[in-house]
Amino acid sequence: MKKSWLTILPLAFILLLVAMFMDRLATPRMSGAIDSPLIGKPVPPELGITAKPPYIINLFASWCTPCAIEHPYLLDMHKSGIKIIGIAYKDSTANISKYLKLGGDPFAEVKYDEKGDAGITLGITGVPESFAVDASGIIRARQQGPFGDEKSVKDFLETLK
Amino acid sequence: MVIELAHFIYALSLAVALLMAWAGLGREPLVAKRAAIALFVLCALAFMGLEWAYVTSDFSVVNVILNSHSLKPLVYKIAGAWGNHEGSMLLWICMLAFFGLLIAVMPTLKDEVLRQKALGVQGALSAGFIAFSLITSNPFTRTENVPFDGNSLNPVLQDLGLAFHPPTLYLGYVGFSAVFSLAAAALLAGRVDRAWASAVKPFVAIAWLALTAGITMGAKWAYYELGWGGWWFWDPVENASLLPWLTGTALLHSLLVLETREALKRWTILLAVATFSLSLLGTFLVRSGVLSSVHAFAVDPMRGTFILALLALYCGGAFALYAWRAPSLRTIRLFTPVSREGGIVANNLILVTMAATVLTGTLYPLVMDALELGQISVGAPYYNATVVMLALPLLILMGIGPFLPWKRMGRGTFIKPLGICAAITLVAVATIGIDGAWPLIGFGCAVWLMVSSLALLRTMSLKNIAMSLGHFGLGLAVIGMLGTMVWKQEDIKVMKTGDTITVGRHTLTFEGVTDVFGPNYGAYEASLRYGNETLHPQKRWYPVSESETTEAAIELSLLDDLYVVLGERDLKAGPDAWVIRVSTHPFVAALWAGFAMVTLSGVAMLGYSVRRKRT
Known part of the structure; x- marks a missing residue:
């Protein structure tokens, strides 16, 4: 049976492959998936934001329950000195001022987007959504949906460093 | 509830x-x-x-x-x-x-x-x-x-074609699981013989024909829907479906040898196990996020680890079983190189080499990255240089193999028909006349394969029809491939109302762009007059998902496809100026017809592999 060791080759090959894939799965890396085409690009001028970066852009509305859930995290960010530009998505000034009076106002500035144009510019799928903008005015991260815990806030702000 | x-x-x-x-x-x-x-x-x-x-x-x-x-x-x-x-x-x-x-x-x-x-x-x-x-x-x-x-x-x-592309492909991938199970069972029972080959054949036929149909649907969708004018992009996930197809095709042929001559036992079992292992590898590559591809699902490391564990368990287990049991499967039958068996062994070697080449190209970037040798991507030039070179001898062999007799060195029986086929091929290629050495060789090989496959029909049996259909279909498809690769023509132009564009034998007149609305999208629709007809390429906008798609207008004919794509509005050139891309793709119809015939050959094979057992 001179040739019998040859039959082990396929097994050896598959084990080698598995080992390589294990290594690949174990090493964290950029997934290659694009979160938003805006990441790495400057803030679209159409939004009319004149504040000096860095800041956070947060799209919200008084009619949106997840926004209310997220609100405490925004207040915390505001307390720790982070500038947040709010964009009130498809909402009226009266409703917003009531909303911010009740829940507290974390925003350095609130823009009104009654027709939802800013939403289209930023390519959002719903409210709330947030974008992190670094000191040179470049968008670094996008948060789809509300911040759910301290960690999600931390990871998000991490991108500005 | x-x-x-x-x-x-x-x-x-x-x-x-x-x-x-x-x-x-x-x-x-x-x-x-x-x-x-x-x-x-x-x-x-x-x-x-x-x-x-x-x-x-x-x-x-x-x-x-x-x-x-x-x-x-x-x-x-x-x-x-x-x-x-x-x-x-x-x-x-x-x-x-x-x-x-x-x-x-x-x-x-x-x-x-x-x-x-x-x-x-x-x-x-x-x-x-x-x-x-x-x-x-x-x-x-x-x-x-x-x-x-x-x-x-x-x-x-x-898109309807796409809606049914994945399930058909899965039917193929998963169909090979039955082949895998039967191979593992044969190793466990220590029995690999004629009866096993006959029992496995219907499963191989179902899986193989579904895989062929699935790949064809994917290629068709890419061609008609993506608007890039190509049908195969050597994307890692496309390769993942090609790999089991190549080894599955090899398996299909080696089963014939096992069934007729009880030879190639170990090899056939190895192919059976390897084909499903490659299906699992494909599943892992697509779903673990290890590779980036247009087909990839969302990345979740937990999933990747779990599938990898399953892959290691099943493939590792089966190959361990193979290493342990295969040495006891002895084949004593001998055959000469110039015989049906010899032809099928050569076919198997080429197909498996192709699979190994594609696998290398697919995994190479991963290996490079794992060894920290930098990030590399392997693209079409690599595959065109390697796989195409392997395909040419395969095409020639496919024309010869079916004429060779089993077992012994046959002499006069195959020389005459093959000589006639070769003469017909030479005459056909010489009359048509083709520019360029490679297209000429490719075209010659395709015609040769088609002519010799037709000659197989001298004896009409379901088995012969299956073989002839499969081989002829591939030859036909090769002509389609040459059309899209070598003979296509293209022009891109900024056009205003009244402008004309000429590509190949077609001339089109631009008649402007209007807004149209579908059930869940809005679109710009261009009108281009072409003879008595008007073509309408669209650019669609789906508001719910905020995404844009390109709907090419395609005018089909047996000779070539006329392919018109509406590009961006060019405001610099005027308010009603649009970028229009027109291309002609000769013989695309041959490509789809060829693939359809290959799929049908699987149906015929399923038919005879089930029917013959009953008698």
């Missing part, structure tokens, strides 16, 4: 799959058989439960929210169920169970020990994947905040 019921049934199916594995690998043939039937019923019910959620737009199910929308046409709601990782995994498992059922009832399978053991292996496969699905990618998960509407399906995927 339906969802909870389906979820429960799904969990129950895990228990039944484990029972099937235990009974099959143990000593309970009847239990294994009944468990296989029960498993299929349970999995089918679970899948129908998920479909129920999709059809009724039940947005309390996370999977439905993420992949459906109440405005979607019904057929796409139904297809939405498998247009995502979780749902497609459930469909995958249904097919595993379906092939378990087939093993349980297949009349060509005469050996009950083989059946029982194969059911055991199939049960073990099913159990592993059901556990994977339930633990890491459960399609029945509910949410508390029920939204008003769903997030829709990617509009690029809203």
